Amino acid sequence: xxxxxxxxxxxxxxxxxxxxxxxxxxxxxxxxxxxxxxxxxxxxxxxxxxxxxxxxxxxxxxxxxxxxxxxxxxxxxxxxxxxxxxxxxxxxxxxxxxxxxxxxxxxxxxxxxxxxxxxxxxxxxxxxxxxxxxxxxxxxxxxxxxxxxxxxxxxxxxxxxxxxxxxxxxxx
Amino acid sequence: xxxxxxxxxxxxxxxxxxxxxxxxxxxxxxxxxxxxxxxxxxxxxxxxxxxxxxxxxxxxxxxxxxxxxxxxxxxxxxxxxxxxxxxxxxxxxxxxxxxxxxxxxxxxxxxxxxxxxxxxxxxxxxxxxxxxxxxxxxxxxxxxxxxxxxxxxxxxxxxxxxxxxxxxxxxx
Numbered sequence: 297x298x299x300x301x302x303x304x305x306x307x308x309x310x311x312x313x314x315x316x317x318x319x320x321x322x323x324x325x326x327x328x329x330x331x332x333x334x335x336x337x338x339x340x341x342x343x344x345x346x347x348x349x350x351x352x353x354x355x356x357x358x359x360x361x362x363x364x365x366x367x368x369x370x371x372x373x374x375x376x377x378x379x380x381x382x383x384x385x386x387x388x389x390x391x392x393x394x395x396x397x398x399x400x401x402x403x404x405x406x407x408x409x410x411x412x413x414x415x416x417x418x419x420x421x422x423x424x425x426x427x428x429x430x431x432x433x434x435x436x437x438x439x440x441x442x443x444x445x446x447x448x449x450x451x452x453x454x455x456x457x458x459x460x461x462x463x464x465x466x467x468x
Numbered sequence: 469x470x471x472x473x474x475x476x477x478x479x480x481x482x483x484x485x486x487x488x489x490x491x492x493x494x495x496x497x498x499x500x501x502x503x504x505x506x507x508x509x510x511x512x513x514x515x516x517x518x519x520x521x522x523x524x525x526x527x528x529x530x531x532x533x534x535x536x537x538x539x540x541x542x543x544x545x546x547x548x549x550x551x552x553x554x555x556x557x558x559x560x561x562x563x564x565x566x567x568x569x570x571x572x573x574x575x576x577x578x579x580x581x582x583x584x585x586x587x588x589x590x591x592x593x594x595x596x597x598x599x600x601x602x603x604x605x606x607x608x609x610x611x612x613x614x615x616x617x618x619x620x621x622x623x624x625x626x627x628x629x630x631x632x633x634x635x636x637x638x639x640x
Contacts, residue, residue: 307535307536327561328555328561328562330502330504330515330551331515332502332504332505332513332514332515332549333504333513334512334513339511340506340547340549340570341504341505341506341513341547341548341549342504342549342568342570343502343503343504343515343549343550343551343568344551344566344568344617344619345551345561345562345566345619347561347562363479364479365617375512375513376513377504377512377513377514377515378515379502379515379516379517382554382555383500383554388596389499389500389517389519390500390517390519394516394517396514396515396516398512398514424560445516445537447516447517
């Protein structure tokens with residue numbers, strides 16, 4: 297049947313430089329995102345907003361409180377997903393590019409060189425965080441991304457490997 | 469020890485009318501949100517953007533394509549979570565109120581009275597959806613909310629039952 301039905305075709309395009317650049321730009325520009333985790337008691341999904349920046353490798357990092365349910369969830373199971381790329385207040389939000397990152401969360405131990413370098417970088421990118429960065433319950437979490445799905449708007453989707461986005465990184 | 473450490477206190481406030489109203493307002497005003505699902509093959513969390521409106525009861529509804537990974541995930545396991553309440557382009561995104569809804573997704577069968585009523589309402593709220601609402605691969609999904617977590621900004625969090633938000637509804 298010749299009709300408008302495209303439901304049975306693979307919706308993903310071959311990865312190209314446009315997709316790689318768009319993914320990197322979304323990560324670099326993100327100041328926050330939605331993080332999906334598994335609830336520790338039920339293994340059911342939850343989702344909450346977190347602040348975002350990048351580390352020296354351009355990989356995502358957040359600064360979160362142990363008070364938050366999502367932090368307890370990540371400590372029980374570090375597997376998570378991030379949605380980044382927030383629409384502006386105008387236009388159709390579903391035509392705005394967004395990126396889903398499948399990742400493992402890694403808690404950064406306070407007092408380590410990694411922590412101190414990240415603290416300097418994070419405060420340079422997010423100066424308002426100096427109000428709480430040194431609170432006892434706050435800590436940095438980095439995200440080791442395994443794969444990504446980029447949605448550039450209706451009909452424009454790509455699956456990317458971590459090495460598509462960070463070609464110089466080892467595969468995590 | 470008298471210090472700034474508040475890490476061991478319950479971060480949730482008693483539910484009040486302010487929280488109930490804020491939750492209802494966020495749901496009513498949401499045009500999109502982040503939906504967390506379980507990947508059908510791995511049971512790991514994923515998260516993606518979906519369009520949102522409300523049904524006649526003020527409960528959330530989306531219009532999604534079977535082409536999308538999140539639709540396949542919901543068909544395999546309807547348990548999901550929604551994050552709604554999107555910051556504007558200015559100000560600190562973490563001070564903007566947001567709401568996490570824990571829910572079960574319910575696919576609305578085309579050709580039923582429920583579908584036809586929902587189609588009319590959805591198009592009245594989201595007129596641009598007429599471009600794809602009748603595509604064979606698109607369908608409505610409603611969300612039966614079991615509980616909610618409202619975050620009104622730093623230090624202002626509430627846990628709400630479904631009946632706090634929709635007092636006239638049966639508990640789902």
